Amino acid sequence: MIINHPLLGPRDAQEFIYLGDAALIHRPDGMAEGALERFIPYTYLRDNPAGSHRELWYHEQGDRSWLVVTRNTTTHEITAVEMARDVARKEGRSK
Amino acid sequence: MRYSGFKVIAEALTGHKGWKPAWRDPAPQAAYDYIIVGGGGHGLATAYYLAKEFQQARIAVLEKGWIGGGNVGRNTTIVRSNYLLDGNEPFYEFSMKLWEGLEQDFNYNAMVSQRGIINLFHTDAQRDAATRRGNAMIMHGADAELLNKEQVRSLYPFLNFENARFPIKGALMQRRGGTVRHDAVAWGYARGADNRGVDIIQNCDVTGMRIENGRVLGVETSRGFIGAKKVGVAVAGSSSRVMAHAGMRLPMESHVLQAFVSEGLKPLIDGVITYGAGHFYVSQSDKGGLVFGGDIDGYNSYAQRGNLPVVEDVAEGGMSLMPMIGRARLLRMWGGIMDMSMDGSPIIDKTDIEGLYFNGGWCYGGFKATPASGWVFAHLLAKDTPHSTATAYRFDRFAKGLMIDEKGQGAQPNLH
Numbered sequence A: 001m002i003i004n005h006p007l008l009g010p011r012d013a014q015e016f017i018y019l020g021d022a023a024l025i026h027r028p029d030g031m032a033e034g035a036l037e038r039f040i041p042y043t044y045l046r047d048n049p050a051g052s053h054r055e056l057w058y059h060e061q062g063d064r065s066w067l068v069v070t071r072n073t074t075t076h077e078i079t080a081v082e083m084a085r086d087v088a089r090k091e092g093r094s095k
Numbered sequence B: 001m002r003y004s005g006f007k008v009i010a011e012a013l014t015g016h017k018g019w020k021p022a023w024r025d026p027a028p029q030a031a032y033d034y035i036i037v038g039g040g041g042h043g044l045a046t047a048y049y050l051a052k053e054f055q056q057a058r059i060a061v062l063e064k065g066w067i068g069g070g071n072v073g074r075n076t077t078i079v080r081s082n083y084l085l086d087g088n089e090p091f092y093e094f095s096m097k098l099w100e101g102l103e104q105d106f107n108y109n110a111m112v113s114q115r116g117i118i119n120l121f122h123t124d125a126q127r128d129a130a131t132r133r134g135n136a137m138i139m140h141g142a143d144a145e146l147l148n149k150e151q152v153r154s155l156y157p158f159l160n161f162e163n164a165r166f167p168i169k170g171a172l173m174q175r176r177g178g179t180v181r182h183d184a185v186a187w188g189y190a191r192g193a194d195n196r197g198v199d200i201i202q203n204c205d206v207t208g209m210r211i212e213n214g215r216v217l218g219v220e221t222s223r224g225f226i227g228a229k230k231v232g233v234a235v236a237g238s239s240s241r242v243m244a245h246a247g248m249r250l251p252m253e254s255h256v257l258q259a260f261v262s263e264g265l266k267p268l269i270d271g272v273i274t275y276g277a278g279h280f281y282v283s284q285s286d287k288g289g290l291v292f293g294g295d296i297d298g299y300n301s302y303a304q305r306g307n308l309p310v311v312e313d314v315a316e317g318g319m320s321l322m323p324m325i326g327r328a329r330l331l332r333m334w335g336g337i338m339d340m341s342m343d344g345s346p347i348i349d350k351t352d353i354e355g356l357y358f359n360g361g362w363c364y365g366g367f368k369a370t371p372a373s374g375w376v377f378a379h380l381l382a383k384d385t386p387h388s389t390a391t392a393y394r395f396d397r398f399a400k401g402l403m404i405d406e407k408g409q410g411a412q413p414n415l416h
């Protein structure tokens, strides 16, 4: 698989470490009311879809950035690559 | 029809005209007492033991393709009971005992071959860990033996003992471990279940579940609605997809694992060798092919095929363990979809939906579990209580902090 890095261009997927579903960006607030109830599904449950999947890849042997890759799990075709930072900001995770 | 040596001779003398299909091809009935979704090893074994040991009932196995087309026909056929943790070892040892009596029990040649399995170690710390694991196995009634370097050398003199990074210092041996002809397991259970009245319905894709007031009433399939009092799901890599029909999210990711077979060679490896440090394991089939594999590819996949980096990684592992493998040509390679759970251990449990039961999360190691998995799932379906060897395989173990994490990797399925 070739991941088309937004900054570095096409890179071999072997340079990356795979973490999992990009929903992991939405870590619950540990201080909030009912945090435990939210952390259990956050940590352990996954949609695990057959088809389009947004997932986190870390460019360990590159620029050490986190990417959100949209990939089809039935064909391995990659349809979008974004910087995880931009995705997180867009989704209201950080400033 | 019972199979026997006499039957083979009689058929040979009469032109083999008397063999019959090993199971029927029935149309689905309107309703059953039990529906098992998934005609892999686990689903078929469940139906077999349900019919044989637990209940006289109307039972059907629904398989979307053909039986044995999933992981049960794709694995590298290794069976063993060399686990460390309390939640696991009694279950896998129960499975090993069932393997030992299986062929007589279901009257089918599954080529159960207790040829011995060794796990190599390379450091003092790994030797300590192997000793501890061996002791845990022995305490649960399994067999284990610690081999030193010279004992390993006498078994497999061609291994690369002086590898600079991973010199071989010895191995943990389980002599009762070995290999079993994988698809014969599916066929043997299918035939045994069919003989006891189970309907095995192929080309029957479960596309939905009918659930009313918290109770399952049956399943929607490509061959129409089929009613059931109880539904047991055992679909391995498709677990998340099928349980989504019941509105459930699972502690699981689906990943692809590849396997490889070389051209046929003269007898060379008479047992099973695992080389965890090098991400490589190998045995030799009775036809002579070296059967080997390594790690999962490591990203979510339903593709039943992997990518080249893992092929390279496995080949490197093989070269570092037994350099002569570089002279062998690769004949075939393929992939299967693993139901990788969050702690690397399976789930065999009731769900919150009345009448709906689940069996999955087998990761890359569910073939060895097939007999016990079928037995304990049948037990759960029939009696509504878990079998004594499977009490830890619950859905709520994650919420309660009771994970069964053999590798200690945490909730990261691609590392188990």
Ligand SMILES: Cc1cc2nc3c(=O)[nH]c(=O)nc-3n(C[C@H](O)[C@H](O)[C@H](O)COP(=O)(O)OP(=O)(O)OC[C@H]3O[C@@H](n4cnc5c(N)ncnc54)[C@H](O)[C@@H]3O)c2cc1C
Pocket: B037, B038, B039, B040, B041, B042, B043, B062, B063, B064, B065, B066, B067, B068, B069, B070, B071, B072, B073, B074, B075, B076, B077, B078, B079, B204, B205, B206, B207, B234, B235, B236, B237, B238, B242, B257, B258, B259, B293, B334, B335, B336, B337, B338, B362, B363, B364, B365, B366, B367, B368, B369
């Ligand atoms: C390459 C490879 C090597 C392996 N090596 C080993 C090994 O050496 N030792 C070991 O112990 N384990 C090994 N495993 C793991 C083992 O094969 C699996 O854990 C085990 O086979 C899973 O259980 P099963 O046989 O029931 O799965 P499967 O045979 O996959 O059965 C599941 C069935 O469910 C069916 N299904 C799915 N969705 C639906 C639906 N909607 N409706 C109806 N049916 C459906 C599928 O078609 C399939 O036939 C290996 C796996 C692979 C891929």
